[in-house]
Amino acid sequence: MNAMGALSWAVDAVVVIYSLTVAISAPLIVAQGILPRRLFPAPLVAFKLWYAAKFDDYLTAEPPAFFRGLNWLELVFQWPLNIANVYGILAGRPWAATTSLMAGVSTLTSMAAILGDILGSGRATKKLLLVYVPYVAFAIVAILRGLTSGSGSPAGSLASYAWKKII
Numbered sequence: 001m002n003a004m005g006a007l008s009w010a011v012d013a014v015v016v017i018y019s020l021t022v023a024i025s026a027p028l029i030v031a032q033g034i035l036p037r038r039l040f041p042a043p044l045v046a047f048k049l050w051y052a053a054k055f056d057d058y059l060t061a062e063p064p065a066f067f068r069g070l071n072w073l074e075l076v077f078q079w080p081l082n083i084a085n086v087y088g089i090l091a092g093r094p095w096a097a098t099t100s101l102m103a104g105v106s107t108l109t110s111m112a113a114i115l116g117d118i119l120g121s122g123r124a125t126k127k128l129l130l131v132y133v134p135y136v137a138f139a140i141v142a143i144l145r146g147l148t149s150g151s152g153s154p155a156g157s158l159a160s161y162a163w164k165k166i167i
Contacts, residue, residue, distance in 0.1 A: 011145050012089050015100055018138035019082035019089075022103075026079035033063045033071040056125045059114065066117070070110045078106055085142075101146025108139035 001009070032040055032048050052061035059067045081103050088096030114132055118124045 008149075011141060014138065015103075015142050015145050016086055016089050018135075018142060019085040019103060022074065022078055022082040022107075023086060026074050026082075030071050030074050033060065034068050034075065055127045055131050056123070057128055057131065058121075058123055059117070064117075066113060070113065073106070073110065078103060081106070097146050097149035099146075100142045100149065104139045104142030104144075104146060107135055108143065111136045111139060 028040075028044055029048055029051070032045065037045060048060065051057065063071065081099055085096060085099040085103050087093070088099050111132060115136070118128060118132065
């Protein structure tokens with residue numbers, strides 16, 4: 001694998017990991033901020049409460065209206081988009097460039113609002129910033145992947161590597 005193939009593989013891996021975190025956390029954790037608590041098993045509710053306390057995440061503990069709106073965006077738009085993104089990247093589908101771009105732009109827009117509130121409120125802690133700032137980096141990588149993956153060829157990508165290992 002040449003240097004460009006290795007870079008493409010690494011970018012794909014980062015975007016897949018990012019997309020998997022959204023695909024898993026949206027229905028299990030994020031949805032708790034907008035749907036009735038009775039819909040979730042007690043261990044998931046306890047996990048969310050533990051997380052909010054451990055990381056000083058006041059937005060998750062007592063979500064303001066704008067954050068609940070972003071939760072709806074994540075559940076209704078970003079969740080299915082990131083599931084499609086994982087599949088598209090791993091299956092080497094050419095449209096995965098578009099889903100990566102959409103996921104990255106949507107996440108970066110949400111993070112601008114979230115970090116604006118965290119930094120503007122004076123409630124920013126190192127722990128809280130360590131939770132949210134990586135999503136900015138993931139979003140930028142996803143955007144760059146979407147803008148530079150125009151060939152539609154999965155050669156040298158994470159998909160081709162995975163299929164070679166399977167076959």
